[in-house]
Amino acid sequence: MPTTSLELTLRDLIQKAVEEAGFLPSGESVLPISLEIPRIRSHGDMATSVAMQLASKLRKPPLEIAETVSNHLRGLLKDSPIQESVERLETKPPGFINLFVSRNFLYQVLQEVLEQGPEYGRSDLGKGRKALVEFVSANPTGPLSVAHGRQAAVGDALAHILAFTGYRAMREYYLNDEGTQIDLLGESVLVRAKESLGISAQFPENGYKGDYIRSMGESLAKKFGRAVLESGKAKEISKKFAVGELGRVIQGELDRFGVKFGPWFPQSSLNRFGYLTRTLGILKRRGYLYEQEGAWWLKSTAFGDDKDRVVIRSDGRLTYIAADIAYHRKKFQRGFELLVNLWGPDHHGYIARMRAAIQALGFPSEALEVKIIQLCTLKRGEETIPMSTREGEFTTLTQVMDEVGMDAARFFFLLRKSDAHLEFDLELAKKHSLENPVYYIQYAHARICNILENQKKESEISGARPDYSKMSSPEELALLRLLREFSGAVEAAARALEPFGVISYLQGLAEAFHRFYDVHRVLGQDPALSAARLDLIRGVRTVLATGLRLLGVSAPEKM
RNA sequence: GCGCUCGUAGCUCAGCUGGAUAGAGCACUAGCCUCCGGAGCUAGGUGUCGCGCGUUCAAAUCGCGCCGAGCGCGCCA
Numbered sequence A: 001m002p003t004t005s006l007e008l009t010l011r012d013l014i015q016k017a018v019e020e021a022g023f024l025p026s027g028e029s030v031l032p033i034s035l036e037i038p039r040i041r042s043h044g045d046m047a048t049s050v051a052m053q054l055a056s057k058l059r060k061p062p063l064e065i066a067e068t069v070s071n072h073l074r075g076l077l078k079d080s081p082i083q084e085s086v087e088r089l090e091t092k093p094p095g096f097i098n099l100f101v102s103r104n105f106l107y108q109v110l111q112e113v114l115e116q117g118p119e120y121g122r123s124d125l126g127k128g129r130k131a132l133v134e135f136v137s138a139n140p141t142g143p144l145s146v147a148h149g150r151q152a153a154v155g156d157a158l159a160h161i162l163a164f165t166g167y168r169a170m171r172e173y174y175l176n177d178e179g180t181q182i183d184l185l186g187e188s189v190l191v192r193a194k195e196s197l198g199i200s201a202q203f204p205e206n207g208y209k210g211d212y213i214r215s216m217g218e219s220l221a222k223k224f225g226r227a228v229l230e231s232g233k234a235k236e237i238s239k240k241f242a243v244g245e246l247g248r249v250i251q252g253e254l255d256r257f258g259v260k261f262g263p264w265f266p267q268s269s270l271n272r273f274g275y276l277t278r279t280l281g282i283l284k285r286r287g288y289l290y291e292q293e294g295a296w297w298l299k300s301t302a303f304g305d306d307k308d309r310v311v312i313r314s315d316g317r318l319t320y321i322a323a324d325i326a327y328h329r330k331k332f333q334r335g336f337e338l339l340v341n342l343w344g345p346d347h348h349g350y351i352a353r354m355r356a357a358i359q360a361l362g363f364p365s366e367a368l369e370v371k372i373i374q375l376c377t378l379k380r381g382e383e384t385i386p387m388s389t390r391e392g393e394f395t396t397l398t399q400v401m402d403e404v405g406m407d408a409a410r411f412f413f414l415l416r417k418s419d420a421h422l423e424f425d426l427e428l429a430k431k432h433s434l435e436n437p438v439y440y441i442q443y444a445h446a447r448i449c450n451i452l453e454n455q456k457k458e459s460e461i462s463g464a465r466p467d468y469s470k471m472s473s474p475e476e477l478a479l480l481r482l483l484r485e486f487s488g489a490v491e492a493a494a495r496a497l498e499p500f501g502v503i504s505y506l507q508g509l510a511e512a513f514h515r516f517y518d519v520h521r522v523l524g525q526d527p528a529l530s531a532a533r534l535d536l537i538r539g540v541r542t543v544l545a546t547g548l549r550l551l552g553v554s555a556p557e558k559m
Numbered sequence B: 001g002c003g004c005u006c007g008u009a010g011c012u013c014a015g016c017u018g019g020a021u022a023g024a025g026c027a028c029u030a031g032c033c034u035c036c037g038g039a040g041c042u043a044g045g046u047g048u049c050g051c052g053c054g055u056u057c058a059a060a061u062c063g064c065g066c067c068g069a070g071c072g073c074g075c076c077a
Helices: A003-020 A050-058 A062-078 A103-119 A146-164 A180-196 A211-229 A234-256 A267-285 A320-333 A345-360 A397-404 A406-413 A426-430 A437-455 A474-496 A500-519 A527-551
Strands: A046-048 A086-092 A096-101 A130-134 A168-172 A289-292 A295-298 A309-312 A338-343 A368-372 A376-380 A383-385 A422-425
Touching: A003 A046, A003 A050, A003 A062, A003 A096, A050 A062, A050 A096, A062 A086, A062 A096, A086 A103, A103 A474, A103 A527, A130 A146, A146 A168, A146 A338, A146 A376, A146 A397, A146 A406, A146 A474, A146 A527, A180 A211, A180 A234, A211 A234, A234 A397, A267 A289, A267 A309, A267 A320, A295 A345, A309 A320, A320 A338, A320 A345, A338 A345, A345 A368, A376 A426, A397 A406, A397 A426, A406 A422, A406 A426, A406 A437, A422 A426, A437 A500, A437 A527, A474 A500, A474 A527, A500 A527
Parallel strands: A130 A168, A130 A338, A338 A368, A376 A422
Antiparallel strands: A046 A096, A086 A096, A289 A295, A295 A309, A376 A383
């Protein structure tokens, strides 16, 4: 039987044991059974605290309850399909029941890893629901910054993780190709173009500076020439040109970073066929849009927002949120049941109104999960690199990638929970040494590949039948246990929408491997044992590779 | 003023939906290659978990208040 169902069956049996003992509180038919992996190994592979939860209701000492429940559980286990998997139970004060899995069970886990290969660890958490991860979505007004880099790393990893846990996950980039900022961009480029032709022009206030604007202006001038740029269509042309150019630049940067979006979703497309207008019409009909002081407001306070929000300005122009509301309606209509949005910290005030808008449209707002991706500070050793988005002096994602490489860049962006500030040390990321966590994990993978390479020369071992029962050292069992926990770790990451969990799992697995490697020789005197250990490290390699794949980091065979 | 996030070892951070003795890495010290890659391993010790009150059999974890840090609060996006 598949090892993944062990927990389910156990929960079931514990519930039955409680019933048999007559401990089920009256009026309750189902008890939430806690079943966790204890922090301390000597407390077993799994533990439940039901006895303590029942203690106060039953007015009995928890340890006594634990004894009785575990006696019943022992009996139930004897006739169950998992009797081979659970080796023993123990009760410990203040009232825990600890379960120890058998070695045979762990060997079975290894078998599964080898059989399923890259598919091992996949789960059905999402039950095939469609999930959309929308991230980066940077205004096309310049190259991607380091902050976007972090969003890209997190978003891409999340999409991988969701896909691996049973969601049909898609990545989407919402292209903000109209609105005030884009007008400003167009004007800025146009002025630079004119300047390059010797036409004097007033640079807009708060316009976009930076060398890339100037060089875009020059190519705009070359492409269209004086006559066009002095015509009435100039602004529109310049805007289109700039958005197109910068869109390509951003796309190129994301490609280099290994992030593959589906087709981008341009904001401008929402205006076609009156979709946006219809969406506002729906809000109006449902009574969540009202007119005041010449503007139209979304009654977002009806759903917990601080204040109502303007959707149509008094001059008739739409605000940004109008388009965004329509965009999110579109997401639902496209069949997505989980909407994950990755936003910068400056957007968190925006969450409440988006949620409100979704509810106002009649969609379930729980479907929306907004992750705020905190900014990061770039450091070079002790020195902090100042970042100003003004003056085009900021460090770009491309610069970081050029300096530390893609693997290190992606890994470091994921190294902290995404809602916490991140210190990105360029020096450390470049180091090919023990302090660098990327190499620690990749090195484990490369080491295994190396052993497997060497093994080919030893025909005696290649032909041997593996005898798993010879693997009984703490180091070997630790690795097997970790292999078992992989799926749970990925599921937890999916639930929390937090790739960080996968990283810490991989660090643990790599550490356990290095430790094992140091104590035991894989290619040794005993062919049956060597063959078993080869299987073990193959399993470890598989899981390391899968985990790294989920993070978008490569698993090199040689370093 | 209101809202969000955060406060854990000297530093950077883990600690899953409350659980049993609060953990890693860095830094510091001392060791480990006749042997599959030493980019590795082992051993050393530190904590008012910001403060207080509450909920609970059990609180770093949940609730409230306070202190401190960061960010947001436009008919900008």
